[in-house]
Amino acid sequence: MRGIGSRRAAAACLLGLGIMAGGAARGETPPCRDVLSALPAATGALDLDQHEIDTLKGFYVTRNERCAWSDADIAVLTDALAGAANEALDPARYRPDAIRAAAPGGARDLAASAMALRYAHDQVFGRVDLARLETDIDMPRPADDLAPRLDRALGQNGLAAWLADLAPSEPGYRRLVEAYRRLRDRPADIDPEPIGPGPVLKPGASGPRVAALQARLRRLGDLRDGANGPEFDTATRDALAAFQRRNGLADDGRLTRETQAALDMTDSARLRQIALNLERWRYVGHVLSASRIEVNTAAATFALLEDNKVAMAMRAVVGDPRHHSPMLVSAGIDAIVVNPTWYVPESIVAKEIEPRLEREPDYLESNEMHWDGERLLQAPGAKNSLGRIKFDFPSRFAVYLHDTPSHGYFARAMRQLSHGCIRLEKPRELALRLLADDGKWTEERLKKAIDSGATERIAVPAGPQVALLYWTAFVDDDGMLEFRNDVYGRDARLETALGGTPVAARGMVRLASQRGVQHANAAP
Numbered sequence: 001m002r003g004i005g006s007r008r009a010a011a012a013c014l015l016g017l018g019i020m021a022g023g024a025a026r027g028e029t030p031p032c033r034d035v036l037s038a039l040p041a042a043t044g045a046l047d048l049d050q051h052e053i054d055t056l057k058g059f060y061v062t063r064n065e066r067c068a069w070s071d072a073d074i075a076v077l078t079d080a081l082a083g084a085a086n087e088a089l090d091p092a093r094y095r096p097d098a099i100r101a102a103a104p105g106g107a108r109d110l111a112a113s114a115m116a117l118r119y120a121h122d123q124v125f126g127r128v129d130l131a132r133l134e135t136d137i138d139m140p141r142p143a144d145d146l147a148p149r150l151d152r153a154l155g156q157n158g159l160a161a162w163l164a165d166l167a168p169s170e171p172g173y174r175r176l177v178e179a180y181r182r183l184r185d186r187p188a189d190i191d192p193e194p195i196g197p198g199p200v201l202k203p204g205a206s207g208p209r210v211a212a213l214q215a216r217l218r219r220l221g222d223l224r225d226g227a228n229g230p231e232f233d234t235a236t237r238d239a240l241a242a243f244q245r246r247n248g249l250a251d252d253g254r255l256t257r258e259t260q261a262a263l264d265m266t267d268s269a270r271l272r273q274i275a276l277n278l279e280r281w282r283y284v285g286h287v288l289s290a291s292r293i294e295v296n297t298a299a300a301t302f303a304l305l306e307d308n309k310v311a312m313a314m315r316a317v318v319g320d321p322r323h324h325s326p327m328l329v330s331a332g333i334d335a336i337v338v339n340p341t342w343y344v345p346e347s348i349v350a351k352e353i354e355p356r357l358e359r360e361p362d363y364l365e366s367n368e369m370h371w372d373g374e375r376l377l378q379a380p381g382a383k384n385s386l387g388r389i390k391f392d393f394p395s396r397f398a399v400y401l402h403d404t405p406s407h408g409y410f411a412r413a414m415r416q417l418s419h420g421c422i423r424l425e426k427p428r429e430l431a432l433r434l435l436a437d438d439g440k441w442t443e444e445r446l447k448k449a450i451d452s453g454a455t456e457r458i459a460v461p462a463g464p465q466v467a468l469l470y471w472t473a474f475v476d477d478d479g480m481l482e483f484r485n486d487v488y489g490r491d492a493r494l495e496t497a498l499g500g501t502p503v504a505a506r507g508m509v510r511l512a513s514q515r516g517v518q519h520a521n522a523a524p
Contacts, residue, residue, distance in 0.1 A: 032067040035060050038107040046095065046114055056114055059147040067109040068151070073159050074099060074108070077116055080163045084119065087167060087177055088275035094119050113150070116163075120146045123166035126283030128497045130327070134490070138396055139329035139467075142286045168285025171308050175475035176281065180274045183267060183481075192216050195263065201255035205232040213255055216263055217243060246482040248299055250413040262483070270473075272500070273483060276491045277473040279498070284469060287329050292465040293401070295422050297325040298472045298484040300415035302401075302424055304433065304464065310477055312433060315410045317423035324488045325420050326397045327470055333393050333401075333463030336431050338449045338456045339380035340390040340402070342524065344369070348419065349376050380455055385524055388450045389427040391434075393466045401466075402524070403427040416487050421524040422468070434460055 036057065043053060060066075069077075081096035094115045102108035124142055131137045153162035167173065192215035201210060211230040217223035223239035237253035244251040247262045255263075288294075290308045295301070297318040304312040319325035344353065353376065356363050364370065368379045378384050387403020397420070404423040409415060424430060428446060435441035435458065449456055472484045472491055486492060 032104075032106045032109065033065055035065050035067055035106040035110050038110045042107070042110050042114065046111060048114060052114060052118060055117055055147050056110065059113055059117070059151065060110075062148075062151065067106060068154050069109050069112045071104065073154060074112055076160050076163070077112055080160075081115060081119055086181055088180055088271075088278045089119075089122060093122075116150055117146055119163075120150065120166050123282055124286055126279055128279070128283070128494060130280070130283050130494070133493055133497050134327075136324055136326040136397065137328070138326065139284060140287045168281055170281070170285045170288060172471075172474060173278070173281040173285050175479070176274060176278055176473065179475050179481045180271065180278065183271055183274070186267065188267065191267070192219055195255070195260055200257075201232055203232050203234070203237050203253065206230050210236070213240070213263070220263075246480050248413060248482070248484045265483075270483065272495070273491065274473045276494050277471055279494060280470065284327075284329065284467070288467055289465040292467050293333065294467045294469060295325070295401075296469055296471045296474070297327075297416075298470050298487060299474075299482070302422070304430065312426075312430065314425040314430075315415065316425065317404065317409050317415045317417050319418050319420040320416050321487055323419040325418070325422060325468055326395075326399060327490075328395060328397065328466075328468050330393045330395055330466040332465045333391050333434060333460050335392040335460055336434065336458045337390040337392060338446070338458065339388060339453055340384065340386045341380055341455060342378040342384055342386050343372075344376040344378060345419075345524075380453060387423075387427065389431055391427075391430070393463070399468075401427075401430075419524050434463060
């Protein structure tokens with residue numbers, strides 16, 4: 001197999017062959033034909049895969065194999081390709097320098113089309129098909145109409161606008177792109193000294209480790225005032241607590257081992273973490289509705305968005321490290337079930353309940369469970385693992401949003417504790433919000449329905465889209481850049497699929513995962 005250097009040289013050579021006498025005036029398409037005659041050489045030189053080859057053939061067949069690119073459009077394209085790094089994409093993948101250096105002609109034209117379509121595909125679909133990478137991902141895909149859209153853009157002098165509109169327009173993506181640029185452009189030569197090993201630090205401590213902690217908190221922007229000496233004062237505590245909150249840690253203002261591991265993450269590691277989340281955004285961003293329910297399973301949080309603004313937010317409990325909550329985009333909430341029953345999944349019966357029955361023969365009776373034929377059912381009521389309210393939406397994974405009788409888990413920083421379903425901190429408030437257009441469902445009526453103990457299914461005719469997503473790096477509505485642990489290993493698998501080396505997991509991931517498994521119990 002040829003090396004990268006030889007492939008780039010071959011590409012430059014290929015492009016250099018595309019010489020047409022007299023060239024073309026700026027803004028005009030060179031009058032060349034038979035562009036596809038250059039395709040066999042381009043296939044190897046540009047590392048084209050079969051999908052790219054087929055797309056190029058279709059693109060030029062509809063044009064009767066005539067050239068598509070004017071010099072002006074080539075300039076617009078190569079500027080956009082060279083700027084791909086601003087969105088954590090590698091410009092070398094799109095060969096802007098080779099396209100610029102080539103003479104006008106069929107070879108240059110074909111290379112420009114190939115790289116424009118490659119760049120468009122990466123922006124609209126992502127470089128990796130996540131559903132092939134992992135088995136618990138299900139979401140619609142955008143229409144694969146990039147070639148005709150490119151042809152229209154070139155024919156209508158709209159290339160710049162088309163290129164600018166390829167990336168997701170979601171505010172979450174745009175905010176994260178800006179955070180990536182700011183972190184990338186931060187001077188690298190002023191990184192403070194390592195904090196170094198030692199015991200837990202808390203208010204009242206002093207010494208060189210405290211000074212190093214303060215320097216790092218200043219570097220990260222969490223410490224702005226006070227703390228001018230090597231004493232762990234109130235300002236240091238508050239700054240450390242702020243850092244802990246935006247990293248999903250218990251905000252106790254103490255320098256624990258988990259907090260120090262997060263502080264020790266380098267800028268390059270954080271940049272790569274952001275880049276992986278931008279890659280995930282490009283995969284999902286084009287199929288999200290502006291009004292939706294969004295659960296971030298990496299952060300264990302819930303948000304109801306209306307026109308891309310948070311209308312309601314709450315904590316959630318999501319799947320533990322052995323029982324991941326899936327990544328999905330569903331059509332929407334279609335029903336609310338008051339006082340639901342729970343048919344216990346066979347896997348939970350076999351792995352957890354049957355062994356427990358050997359130790360506690362009355363476990364079923366004490367938890368209001370009984371056999372309904374061959375299935376184990378838990379009756380509605382205060383002990384039901386689904387709580388008093390369940391939110392149904394279409395999903396091949398049989399997951400749903402629901403209440404819980406175990407509200408103490410919401411106080412934890414790490415809330416990856418369930419068997420995959422999403423437990424909500426404020427389910428009644430969400431139900432009333434979703435039923436707001438139905439004047440019959442007041443807070444009083446909902447309470448009466450719950451207190452009755454009877455199961456009732458309430459249709460939600462136009463419920464919001466449901467998106468269960470996985471963001472380990474994101475910018476919140478206050479502009480704060482936040483990070484979370486890769487508790488499901490999705491970042492590591494995506495990094496490997498992209499050809500990189502996964503960032504080493506921090507020790508706290510292992511500890512948190514163990515705690516999550518320990519407290520999962522038999523709840524969905």
